[in-house]
Amino acid sequence: THNLAGTIAVEAVCALNTLQTNVSVLDQVRRERSDQPELQLQAMRGFLHRTGLTVDKLDHLNIIHVTGTKGKGSTCAFTERILRDYGFRTGFYSSPHLVQVRERIRINGQPISKELFTKYFWEVFAQLDDTKDSHGVSMPAYFSFLTILAFQVFLQERVDLAVIEVGIGGAYDCTNIIRKPWVCGISSLGIDHTSILGDTIEEIAWQKAGIFKPGVPVFTVKQPDRPMTVLQGRAKEIGVSDWGLFSSWMWMDLLCVCLNVLIFQMLF
Numbered sequence: 001t002h003n004l005a006g007t008i009a010v011e012a013v014c015a016l017n018t019l020q021t022n023v024s025v026l027d028q029v030r031r032e033r034s035d036q037p038e039l040q041l042q043a044m045r046g047f048l049h050r051t052g053l054t055v056d057k058l059d060h061l062n063i064i065h066v067t068g069t070k071g072k073g074s075t076c077a078f079t080e081r082i083l084r085d086y087g088f089r090t091g092f093y094s095s096p097h098l099v100q101v102r103e104r105i106r107i108n109g110q111p112i113s114k115e116l117f118t119k120y121f122w123e124v125f126a127q128l129d130d131t132k133d134s135h136g137v138s139m140p141a142y143f144s145f146l147t148i149l150a151f152q153v154f155l156q157e158r159v160d161l162a163v164i165e166v167g168i169g170g171a172y173d174c175t176n177i178i179r180k181p182w183v184c185g186i187s188s189l190g191i192d193h194t195s196i197l198g199d200t201i202e203e204i205a206w207q208k209a210g211i212f213k214p215g216v217p218v219f220t221v222k223q224p225d226r227p228m229t230v231l232q233g234r235a236k237e238i239g240v241s242d243w244g245l246f247s248s249w250m251w252m253d254l255l256c257v258c259l260n261v262l263i264f265q266m267l268f
Contacts (some may be wrong), residue, residue: 068187091154091162171210209234
């Protein structure tokens with residue numbers, strides 16, 4: 001049985017590798033974002049719907065959404081570990097993986113098992129494959145597929161909350177179909193992916209701040225003055241509920257917000 005599970009898991013990874021690569025996707029995103037940057041999010045919502053999920057169902061996930069240039073993965077990892085130590089059943093979606101793709105989707109700090117990976121992989125893959133056609137309805141790319149898979153896993157496995165790391169940027173990243181996160185976080189900003197996000201730190205900050213949502217608290221580490229001004233402006237424009245600045249090691253600030261939101265939801 002163990003060998004069979006391993007074989008099926010290998011077949012799943014082989015099928016995953018047939019999807020459009022991240023390099024090809026980035027080339028496509030560069031073209032689309034110059035004219036119609038919202039196309040990627042529209043496509044992502046379509047893929048999600050074809051698997052039986054909707055953004056309405058995603059609203060039932062308690063999500064911590066994190067972006068940044070440096071340290072966003074570490075921010076996610078620290079946050080997930082703190083919350084897990086407080087007894088929460090956690091989901092964690094990050095990239096890239098070091099050895100096995102299952103590392104990207106974790107429950108309670110551990111990569112999902114081969115059995116869970118293959119179970120949910122083939123469910124999602126089959127739903128998407130069965131609904132593709134020759135008229136432009138296709139399969140999602142590698143990262144988009146894994147994002148959908150992570151959402152499915154976290155909902156089906158009933159995690160208390162999910163920590164979601166942005167892939168690239170924020171505003172038009174495929175993770176940004178999330179409408180009602182618990183809290184949004186931004187790690188240190190710098191120059192990255194300029195062909196997609198923009199040539200200046202201000203443009204990049206605008207993209208990163210695209211994960212902000214109305215009525216949702218936002219935390220950021222201290223940023224240089226120019227990107228910080230952009231972040232604050234976007235926060236006001238979007239209508240976030242709270243704006244918090246914390247030092248690199250004050251993770252308890254973020255934890256307190258999460259716990260307070262959870263208690264409020266349980267009571268009301």
